[in-house]
Amino acid sequence: MKLNRRRVLMTTAAGALVGAASRAFSQPAAPIRLTVQYAWPKSYDSVMQNIAAQFAAVRPDVHVEFMAPATDYVDLLQRILRAAITGGMPDVAIHGMNNVDRLAERKLITPLRPLIATEKNWSEMGYSPSILSMGDVCGDPFCMPFTIAIKSIYYNLDLVKRAGGDPDKLPNTWGEIIELQRKIQGLGGGVLGLYADYYFDDNFTFQSLIQTQGGTIATPDGRVAFGGKEGLQALQWLQGFGQAGMIDMTVNQAYASFTSGMLGILVASSSRITQLTKDSGGLFPMKVVAFPRSINGTVPGGGGGVMIHAKTGEKLQAAWDFAKFATGPVGSTEVVEKSGYIPGNSVAINDPRYLKSFYDRHPPQRAMVDQMPFLTKWYNWPGDHSLKILTVTRDYIQQVATLKQTPEAVLPKMVSDLEALLKA
Structure with a gap:
């Protein structure tokens, strides 16, 4: 060189x-x-x-x-x-x-x-x-x-504006984001409101939703720590995405939908900024923001x-x-x-x-x-079953995001299964 x-x-x-x-x-x-x-x-x-x-x-x-x-x-x-x-x-x-x-x-x-x-x-x-x-x-x-x-939120500002949102004043909470998702989804013509890549990167989206609230994934001695309000709230937001019309597709399909101008909000890694900007070719104005974060929240x-x-x-x-x-x-x-x-x-x-x-x-x-x-550490489960724990968590999250089970039903089962794997 x-x-x-x-x-x-x-x-x-x-x-x-x-x-x-x-x-x-x-x-x-x-x-x-x-x-x-x-x-x-x-x-x-x-x-x-x-x-x-x-x-x-x-x-x-x-x-x-x-x-x-x-x-x-x-x-x-x-x-x-x-x-x-x-x-x-x-x-x-x-x-x-x-x-x-x-x-x-x-x-x-x-x-x-x-x-x-x-x-x-x-x-x-x-x-x-x-x-x-x-x-x-x-x-x-x-x-x-x-x-x-870090997990980030990508907005197609053209679709935000068409749906009645203000590109200069984007939502500050997940509740507001889901409401904007509904409005974009309501535009019709094949336009989609939101996709969150919860099925990718070892449950990184789920961990981010918990930690930005101020919660943690595990206790100092390695036990599950999200069995309370932060874990339940994270699952409820994922359920909200599904209720507002999120389609369960692959991340590559979601990226293609976003860059073609047919997806209003994309929750994805900040590492995709260059790729998505290039692939969209200036078709629409884009803005990328961090997850909403509580005053004591951290960002994995x-x-x-x-x-x-x-x-x-x-x-x-x-x-x-x-x-x-x-x-x-x-x-x-x-x-x-x-x-x-x-x-x-x-x-x-x-x-x-x-x-x-x-x-x-x-x-x-x-x-x-x-x-x-x-910024804080991207937590990884210890022990011989760490990869299995990631798979079990992901599959439970999918049940919630696709509206097959409720957060209230899933959370205790997920915590119980993970605790069993940690002890095995």
């Missing part, structure tokens, strides 16, 4: 941050081979290649070699668990941040606190405690957030985080330097400019050399960044 002048300046500045670390290293006879694996769509391969090329300017003694990408975070997790038995573990991997507990409890990833302690200028490198808490396990960070996404952050599998020596140091570079100003700029993800680095956000001017030009992305002070 040829680096243009801006990229050279960016890489040089970031190199100062990564290296300030600026520990001298003697160049070995052969480059250090650093294997990296990730789970991104094919369209993001160029992002990783660009990051690796620019990292080479900072650590020319390290050769980054990408292993075959996984299809998704679950596939990557399964590959890593197999590799732990059969061999072939990468030195670095970009896992779903909801998998950090599984990997840490199996001692397959390296804790970051000892590495952070070696950084004399850590407080200046742009990693806030709230960001690092997203990869926290029992009080210690194990993950550097790389691509952060999904996405991927850089986790280190290397354990000791020069491989560990190279992996740590790559993790800082990929999640630092240069890596964050590469990711954000080509996607709708939120970066995990405040230097990248606020420095004019990196993303400040980008956010000035892209208000929807800036609105997502404003949620960073409220």
Whole structure:
């Protein structure tokens, strides 16, 4: 990859941050081979290649070699668990941040606190405690957030206006959103009011509905914590979507409906901003906002985080330097400019050399960044039945959203089934 002048300046500045670390290293006879694996769509391969090329300017003694990408975070997790038995573990991997507990409890990833302690200028490198808490396990960070996404609400402002809504004063509560959904649905002609992708991303929508109310998914000792009012309210909102006309379709069908101008409100990941804006081709004005949030509500952050599998020596140091570079100003700029993800680095956000001017030009992305002070961990259930718990939860949610069961009937059964799986 040829680096243009801006990229050279960016890489040089970031190199100062990564290296300030600026520990001298003697160049070995052969480059250090650093294997990296990730789970991104094919369209993001160029992002990783660009990051690796620019990292080479900072650590020319390290050769980054990408292993075959996984299809998704679950596939990557399964590959890593197999590799732990059969061999072939990468030195670095970009896992779903909801998998950090599984990997840490199996001692397959390296804790970051000892590495952070070696950084004399850590407080200046742009990693806030709230960001690092997203990869926290029992009080210690194990993950550097790389691509952060939150559940968001996309509005087709043309349909909002046609339905009698005010594009400059969008709803502030889920009750108001459902009422607007009904009005858009009533326009007829095949227009749909709302779709929420509750069946996607490991129940991320359900978790977001609970946490933005101020609730939690689990107690500190790992028991189900949403059996009360927050869980019931989340299910009632999902029921409300169904009662107001939400059709149970795939997320790809929903994205196509939205970008063609036939869906008024889409509840989806903020990481879809770039894709949906591009696919809609300016057909209608769009606005993206965060979930309604109570005064004590938090916002779970999904996405991927850089986790280190290397354990000791020069491989560990190279992996740590790559993790800082990929999640630092240069890596964050590469990711954000080509996607709708939120970066995990405040230097990248606020420095004019990196993303400040980008956010000035892209208000929807800036609105997502404003949620960073409220970000919390994407909770993952512990134990051998964690994946089964996700499936059971999702299937119960579908029963409510498709109006086959009521929230009042589903919630106690869901809690009971999950508690049984946690004890099994």
